[in-house]
Amino acid sequence: MRAIGWAVAAVALGLAVLFVGLEAAGFDAVAGLGALWMGAFGSWDAFTSSTLVRAVPLILIGLGISVAFRGGALNIGAEGQFYAGAIAATWAGLHLAGQPGPVAVGALLLAAAVAGLCWVALPVWLKLRFGVIEVISTLLLNFVALSLVSFMVQGPLQERSRIYPQSEAIAEAARLPMLTGSRLHAGLVLALAGGLVLWFLFARTLWGFRLRAVGMGPRAAEVSGRIDSQRVSAMALLISGAIAGVAGGVEVSGVSYALFQNLSPGYGFTGIAVALLGGLHPIGVVIAGILFGALEAGAGAMQREAGIPAVAVYVVEAVVIIVALLATVPRGGWISLRAVVRKRIAPGKAAG
Amino acid sequence: MDTEVLVAGFLAASVRVATPLLLAATGETITERSGVINLGLEGMMLAGALAATLGATAWGPWSGVTCAIGAGMLLAAVFALLAVGARADQIITGTAITLAAVGLTGTIYRQAYGAGGAGLSIPTLTSIAIPGLSQIPVLGPALFDQPAPTYLALLAMPLVWWVLFRTRLGLALRATGEGAVMARAAGVRTNLIRTGATVIGGGFAGLAGASLVLAQVGSFAEGMTAGRGYVAIAIVVLGRWHPGGIALGALLFGVATALQFLLQTLGLDTPYQLFLMLPYLLTLLALAGAVGRVRAPADLGR
Numbered sequence: 308m309r310a311i312g313w314a315v316a317a318v319a320l321g322l323a324v325l326f327v328g329l330e331a332a333g334f335d336a337v338a339g340l341g342a343l344w345m346g347a348f349g350s351w352d353a354f355t356s357s358t359l360v361r362a363v364p365l366i367l368i369g370l371g372i373s374v375a376f377r378g379g380a381l382n383i384g385a386e387g388q389f390y391a392g393a394i395a396a397t398w399a400g401l402h403l404a405g406q407p408g409p410v411a412v413g414a415l416l417l418a419a420a421v422a423g424l425c426w427v428a429l430p431v432w433l434k435l436r437f438g439v440i441e442v443i444s445t446l447l448l449n450f451v452a453l454s455l456v457s458f459m460v461q462g463p464l465q466e467r468s469r470i471y472p473q474s475e476a477i478a479e480a481a482r483l484p485m486l487t488g489s490r491l492h493a494g495l496v497l498a499l500a501g502g503l504v505l506w507f508l509f510a511r512t513l514w515g516f517r518l519r520a521v522g523m524g525p526r527a528a529e530v531s532g533r534i535d536s537q538r539v540s541a542m543a544l545l546i547s548g549a550i551a552g553v554a555g556g557v558e559v560s561g562v563s564y565a566l567f568q569n570l571s572p573g574y575g576f577t578g579i580a581v582a583l584l585g586g587l588h589p590i591g592v593v594i595a596g597i598l599f600g601a602l603e604a605g606a607g608a609m610q611r612e613a614g615i616p617a618v619a620v621y622v623v624e625a626v627v628i629i630v631a632l633l634a635t636v637p638r639g640g641w642i643s644l645r646a647v648v649r650k651r652i653a654p655g656k657a658a659g
Numbered sequence: 660m661d662t663e664v665l666v667a668g669f670l671a672a673s674v675r676v677a678t679p680l681l682l683a684a685t686g687e688t689i690t691e692r693s694g695v696i697n698l699g700l701e702g703m704m705l706a707g708a709l710a711a712t713l714g715a716t717a718w719g720p721w722s723g724v725t726c727a728i729g730a731g732m733l734l735a736a737v738f739a740l741l742a743v744g745a746r747a748d749q750i751i752t753g754t755a756i757t758l759a760a761v762g763l764t765g766t767i768y769r770q771a772y773g774a775g776g777a778g779l780s781i782p783t784l785t786s787i788a789i790p791g792l793s794q795i796p797v798l799g800p801a802l803f804d805q806p807a808p809t810y811l812a813l814l815a816m817p818l819v820w821w822v823l824f825r826t827r828l829g830l831a832l833r834a835t836g837e838g839a840v841m842a843r844a845a846g847v848r849t850n851l852i853r854t855g856a857t858v859i860g861g862g863f864a865g866l867a868g869a870s871l872v873l874a875q876v877g878s879f880a881e882g883m884t885a886g887r888g889y890v891a892i893a894i895v896v897l898g899r900w901h902p903g904g905i906a907l908g909a910l911l912f913g914v915a916t917a918l919q920f921l922l923q924t925l926g927l928d929t930p931y932q933l934f935l936m937l938p939y940l941l942t943l944l945a946l947a948g949a950v951g952r953v954r955a956p957a958d959l960g961r
Contacts, residue, residue: 332770381750383698429943439946442696442750442960447893447939450886458932579754616769618881621762628755632747 310586310634317584317630318598321623328622329615339613343620346608347601355489357607360562362600364389364554364571366498368578369596370505371550373587377509378543379522379536384430384445385551386575387452388423392555394459395422397566400477400559401464411480416497416556423552424545426452431541441544449575453568460567473567483561492561499593501550506589518543551575572603580624583631599624663797669921670801674809675875677913679704679867681812683891684898684905685819686863691895692823693856694836694958698753699738701888702760703861706730707868709764712879713771715781715872723781724808724869731865732858734760739857743850749960757888765881784808784873808870815863820902832856836956864888893942900956912938 322340329336347358368385375382382388399418403411430444457472459465464474483492509515517539520528525536554574563570581599585591602624606617683704690697697703710730715723734756742752784806792803802813823829834842835849843849871887872879890912898905915938919931 328766332766334770383750383754433943433947437947439943440955440960443892443896444943444946446698446889447942450889451936451939453886454932454935458930461932462930576754576758579751580758583751616766618762618765621758622766623762625755625759625762628751628758629741629747632751632755633741633745 310588310591313631313634314584314586314591314595317627317634318623320630321626324626325619325623329619334615335613339609339615342612342615343602343605343609345605346612347605349608352489353604353608355487355491357604358597358601359491359495360600361603362597363492363494363498363561364558364574365578365581365599365603366593366596367494367501367554367557368551368574369581369585369592370498370501370589371547371554372578372582373585373589373592374505374518374550375543375547376582377522377587378518378540379525380540380544380547381442382427382445382544382547382551383442383579384427384448384575385547385554385578386571386573387445387449388426388548388551389555389558389571389575390452390456391422391426392419392552393559393566393570394456394464394555395419395552396556396559397459397464397474397477400481400564401475402478403481404478406478406480408480408484411478412483412560415477415481415560416553419552419556419559420549421552423555424549426552427544427548431544434544435537435541456566456570457568464566471567474565476564477559481560482564483557490562492557494557494561497553497557498596502589502593509589551578577603577624580628580631584627586631667797667800669917670797671804672917672920673910673913674801674805675913676916677909678805678809678812679871679875680887680891680894680912681906681909682808682815682870683864683867683888684894684909685812685815685902686860686867687891687895688898688900688902688905689819689823689832689863690856690860691959692836692900692956693832693853694839694956694960695739695742695853695857696749696753696892696960697735697738697742697857697860698750698889698892699734699756699760700753700860700864700891701884701886702757703731703734703864704868704871704884704888704891705757705760705764705882706734707865708872708879708883709768709868710865711869711872712768712781715783720782720784720873723873724784724866727865727869727872728862729865731861731863731868733861735858735861735864736854738861739854743853743857761882768879768881781873781878783877806870806874808866808874811866812870816902816906823902833956836958839958864891867891890938893939896955897938897942897945899945908942911941 326336326340329339346353348354368389372382372385396415396419399415403414426448430441430448433439433444434441460472460474466473466475483494485492486495517534520532520534521536521539528534528536558570559566577599581595582592585595602620606620609615610617683700687697687700707727707730711723711727714726738752738756741747742749786804786806789803793799823833831847832852834847835852839849894905894908894912897908915934919934922929922931
């Protein structure tokens with residue numbers, strides 16, 4: 308319950324900062340937030356075609372990141388893994404014409420998962436073999452992935468006419484089916500199913516327990532539980548990369564149907580916020596993903612209707628991350644926020 | 660075509676591209692030596708770039724530089740408040756700071772210059788040729804006929820080395836980075852040192868942003884740092900947390916970028932994107948110990 312309280316406070320504070328900031332900058336903040344709301348939840352079409360379509364990659368990446376974070380591995384490279392998945396999915400999608408739909412879509416998503424897994428396999432290997440911290444290696448590979456996409460859409464995967472830096476559209480068979488009369492695709496079902504599966508794994512299996520034990524304290528897990536924490540962390544990273552890869556595949560198969568640069572407006576980084584706001588809990592991640600999808604969808608409407616730059620919502624995301632983070636900080640700095648909060652709110656628990 | 664002119668131009672372009680990277684990486688070296696990894700560097704560079712644009716438009720290029728340093732330090736102070744003061748996770752706090760900076764700079768820029776952004780011309784820092792030295796063939800124009808930020812970067816390098824490795828303050832700073840608990844027991848005010856090192860690093864990042872706008876590109880664009888802050892962090896690793904090493908690292912990234920320009924100018928049909936990947940892959944190799952032994956400050960990120 309405490310986690311939910313923090314999450315609500317985080318979002319409320321983020322929106323409040325946006326409101327005050329917009330007023331201070333001389334924008335019409337009321338109209339802006341109104342447009343944001345209408346763009347995200349104003350109609351069934353806005354909710355499905357805009358909010359949920361953007362929520363799908365965020366939920367998937369957020370789930371992947373929560374697996375890594377639970378296992379104590381900081382995967383900052385979801386953006387790169389997403390693009391690796393998108394490249395593989397495009398390549399597969401171009402070669403799957405004439406196959407039955409389920410086979411084609413399945414093959415495409417498998418290719419995306421494998422690509423995401425391979426993209427994170429290098430940091431995993433570097434970590435196990437040379438002790439290279441995954442924060443830097445996964446981060447660096449984001450830029451390699453961006454260059455690779457740029458190379459692909461101007462080289463091997465470029466459209467036949469060779470005019471624009473983008474690929475041909477993938478085969479009809481490899482496209483995800485639409486859910487309603489809107490632009491919403493079956494990727495949502497996949498994201499929700501992924502959330503359920505992870506919830507089961509986290510809460511009900513030995514693997515989930517080990518993951519948490521390692522994330523909480525690798526030494527303690529090794530000593531008292533005889534858990535190979537390196538191995539558990541490595542597995543968590545690999546799974547998180549595969550899920551981010553699938554997110555890239557779903558985006559190609561359900562939304563863009565082709566590969567181009569800037570396919571992701573920073574989903575890999577927003578996914579970190581989604582995972583943290585969701586408290587690394589799969590159900591929480593799904594809700595946080597929808598919320599951030601709404602923010603990104605509403606941002607577009609805010610720009611069109613009220614002339615407020617869409618990038619302003621990044622400030623909201625940043626505030627949400629920071630507040631969610633402060634909810635879990637350890638002691639020892641010169642501001643012990645957690646201790647202060649505990650003393651004020653729950654004096655009896657101050658010792659715990 | 661005259662080969663010497665071509666090579667000299669290529670080297671000059673490399674140094675010009677390397678300058679903001681070197682400035683940001685120099686600052687980050689100080690920060691990381693104290694045990695703080697600042698992923699908000701990208702955002703601080705971006706804030707510096709916008710502050711430089713606004714300052715230079717209003718009061719001239721050197722005011723732009725001052726505003727940029729101030730903006731970088733301000734953002735770094737926020738980062739330090741959270742990551743050092745409240746001991747929030749450094750990596751995630753840094754990511755959040757960058758996200759906030761992207762949002763803030765985009766909003767302020769559009770508010771100041773309108774949705775079109777306007778291809779406004781701002782007063783820039785022009786090249787200053789150092790008499791004598793700039794006449795050296797090939798190397799002269801690359802090193803001694805550059806805008807002021809390049810000279811600032813070259814001067815900062817030995818200065819930072821001297822402070823880090825030859826003064827008591829530098830010793831306390833490195834001790835904080837290697838083992839904060841022990842340093843604290845020895846009477847070092849570790850939180851103060853980390854906060855100071857972070858804020859100074861932010862000032863360098865702001866200066867790097869100013870250099871990007873005023874001495875390299877000549878105008879501001881949303882998200883114009885395009886990952887250079889993260890590149891600077893990679894350079895610190897590649898340069899093994901050493902001012903001399905990071906100068907070579909920055910030059911390497913500069914050469915890779917300049918090579919891409921050169922190949923495109925010459926109209927050669929080469930996949931230039933592959934060159935852009937090289938420095939990142941090389942950094943990974945360096946991390947794996949293939950390019951000499953690399954050891955991060957022991958308490959980095961804790």
